[in-house]
Amino acid sequence: MNPAPIPQRLLRPAPVRGLPADFRWGVATSAYQIEGAVAEDGRTPSIWDTFCRVPGAVEGGESGDAACDHYHRMPEDVELVAGLGIDTYRFSLAWPRIQPGGRGPANAKGLDFYKRLVDEVQGRGITPWITLYHWDLPQELEDAGGWPARDTALRFAEYAALAHEALGDRVEHWTTLNEPWCSAMLGYAHGVHAPGRRDLGDAMRAVHHLLLGHGLAAGALRDAAGNNPLELGITLNLGTATPETDSAADREACRRADGMGARLYLDPLVHGRYPEDVVADLAAQHIELPVREGDPAAIAAPLDVLGVNFYRGMRFSGVTEDGSATGADGLPVTRVVERDLPRTAMDWEITPTELTDLLVRLQRDYALPTVITENGAAFDDTVAADGSVPDADRTAYLADHIAAVVAARAQGADVRGYFAWSLLDNFEWAYGYDKRFGIVRVDYDTQVRTLKDSAKWYRDTIRLTRRERA
Ligand code: IFM
Numbered sequence: 001m002n003p004a005p006i007p008q009r010l011l012r013p014a015p016v017r018g019l020p021a022d023f024r025w026g027v028a029t030s031a032y033q034i035e036g037a038v039a040e041d042g043r044t045p046s047i048w049d050t051f052c053r054v055p056g057a058v059e060g061g062e063s064g065d066a067a068c069d070h071y072h073r074m075p076e077d078v079e080l081v082a083g084l085g086i087d088t089y090r091f092s093l094a095w096p097r098i099q100p101g102g103r104g105p106a107n108a109k110g111l112d113f114y115k116r117l118v119d120e121v122q123g124r125g126i127t128p129w130i131t132l133y134h135w136d137l138p139q140e141l142e143d144a145g146g147w148p149a150r151d152t153a154l155r156f157a158e159y160a161a162l163a164h165e166a167l168g169d170r171v172e173h174w175t176t177l178n179e180p181w182c183s184a185m186l187g188y189a190h191g192v193h194a195p196g197r198r199d200l201g202d203a204m205r206a207v208h209h210l211l212l213g214h215g216l217a218a219g220a221l222r223d224a225a226g227n228n229p230l231e232l233g234i235t236l237n238l239g240t241a242t243p244e245t246d247s248a249a250d251r252e253a254c255r256r257a258d259g260m261g262a263r264l265y266l267d268p269l270v271h272g273r274y275p276e277d278v279v280a281d282l283a284a285q286h287i288e289l290p291v292r293e294g295d296p297a298a299i300a301a302p303l304d305v306l307g308v309n310f311y312r313g314m315r316f317s318g319v320t321e322d323g324s325a326t327g328a329d330g331l332p333v334t335r336v337v338e339r340d341l342p343r344t345a346m347d348w349e350i351t352p353t354e355l356t357d358l359l360v361r362l363q364r365d366y367a368l369p370t371v372i373t374e375n376g377a378a379f380d381d382t383v384a385a386d387g388s389v390p391d392a393d394r395t396a397y398l399a400d401h402i403a404a405v406v407a408a409r410a411q412g413a414d415v416r417g418y419f420a421w422s423l424l425d426n427f428e429w430a431y432g433y434d435k436r437f438g439i440v441r442v443d444y445d446t447q448v449r450t451l452k453d454s455a456k457w458y459r460d461t462i463r464l465t466r467r468e469r470a
Helices: 047-051 070-083 108-123 139-143 150-167 180-189 200-225 248-271 276-283 295-299 352-366 392-410 453-469
Strands: 024-028 088-092 127-133 173-178 231-237 241-243 305-309 314-317 335-337 370-375 415-421 440-443 448-451
Touching: 024 370, 047 139, 070 108, 070 448, 088 173, 088 415, 108 127, 108 150, 127 150, 139 150, 150 173, 150 200, 173 180, 173 200, 173 305, 180 200, 180 231, 180 248, 200 231, 200 248, 200 295, 231 248, 231 370, 241 248, 248 276, 248 295, 248 314, 248 352, 305 352, 352 370, 352 392, 370 392, 392 415, 392 453, 448 453
Parallel strands: 024 088, 024 415, 088 127, 127 173, 173 231, 231 305, 241 314, 305 370, 370 415
Antiparallel strands: 314 335, 440 448
16 A cells, blocks of 8 residues: 655654653664674574575575674764664674584683673663574574474573673673564474474474573573672563454454464463463464473563564454365464555554553553563665655654553553664565665665664654753
8 A cells, every 4th residue: 555644743853751761762783683794703603694595595695694794893883873862772692602602611702792892882871781692593503403402491591691791790681582482483483584494393392492591591690690780581572463353253363363472472471371272272283382390480580671572563363365264274264464554664564553552461461661672664765865864654653653652651551661673774584685674774885874864863852852851
C-alpha cells in the first residue's frame, strides 16, 4: 500500500512529556553487524562467519567481514554517539574475540578493544550497556553441538565471567542474551539465520540451553560483581498477537503464537516454569524440553530489568485461507493475517499502539522494570543533492513509538528507557546490507557516516526534553 502522509507534528522535535527525569535515552548496535575485522587480533570465526559463506544464505553473498569497519573507527563512532546527546550506549561483545574458540583463557587483545571502547564511552559521560551474546557463537561450539547441546550453556557462563572480570569494575549494565527466540527459531528451526539448521526439536533444545546459559551467566555475573553495582537483564524480541476474529480457532492461534514467541521465554525467566500449554503442544509433536533438576531455579535467577526489542505486532487466524483448521503439516493452523497498514522496508507492519499494549501486558503478567533495548525501522533512504538524508518515515516511526512508551507509562508500565535501533546502517543478517536501520547513514564504499534527519530529530528531541525538565 502507499505510505500514508506523515503528519508534520511528528517531524518537529518537541519535548517528550510524561517521562521521569532519569528516563534513559540510548542507541544500540551489535558486534558482528558493525565491527568487521573478523580475523584480527586473535578473533576466531563465529557461526555467522561460516553461515555467510553458504551459497544463498545471505542476500548478495554478503558478510560481516568489513561491515562498518567499527573495529578501526571506534573512537569516531563514539564521537557520533556523544553528538546525539544520548546517555546510554548499548553494544555487544563478540564472544570469539574475547574467548577464541569458545573455550579457555581470555584473549587480551580482544578484551583490549572493549576496554578502549568503554573508556571512550565513559570518557564522554555516556553509560555503557553491554550485551554478552548477540548471535556470534564461536564456530567450535557449534561444531560441538551448538545451543541444542547443554555444554554450550556452561561455556556461556564461563565466557560471561571472563568478560565481567575484565570490564565489571566499570560496567554496571549487563544483558546476557539478545533475542533468544531468533537464535533458536531462526537459527535452528527455520534455517534462515546461522547456523542454518531446520529442526524444531533442535530449536527447542536450543531454547532451553539458551535460557539455562542466561541463568548460569546471571549467577556468574552476580558472584563476580560482589558488592559492585550490577544491573542485570536479558533482552527478548516481543510483539503482540491479535486474533483476526473472536472465533475460538483465531484465539487458539494467538495462544500458540504468544506461547511460542513470548511465554516460552518469559514464564521460565520470571515464574520458574515453562507454560503447560506450550509444553503440551510440543509433546503432541514428540518434542520435550531437556529440563534437568535445578534448571528451572537457575533460569529464574532474579532479573533487574527486562530488555524489550519491539518492531511490530501481528494478527493471527487459526484457519487457512480456505477455512481448514489443520495445515499441510497436520498441525493446527497459526496463520499471520496481513493488515492494510503502512510498512517498513522489511515489509513489517507499523503498529505503534501495539507497543503500548505489549508494555502494559508485560507489567500485568511479569511486573518487571523494562527498557526498550531496540526499536527502529529500515526504510529505503535516499540521499538528497545536498548530501542530507531526509528520512521522514523513520522519524515518524521513532516519534510514534516513543509516544507509545509514554502511553504505556501512563497506564502503569514501568518503562525506564528507550534505545533506537540502530546507531549505524549495518549488516542486517540474512538481508545483507540492503536494509538500512541506522539513524546514521553509512556509505559502505567510503565508510563515511552522515547523520540522517531522524538522528537530528532524535538528538533535538532528547535535548528539548531535558531542557524542559531543567
Ligand atoms: O538488526 C536486528 C538486530 O540484530 C536484532 N533485532 C532486530 C534488528 C532488526 O532486524
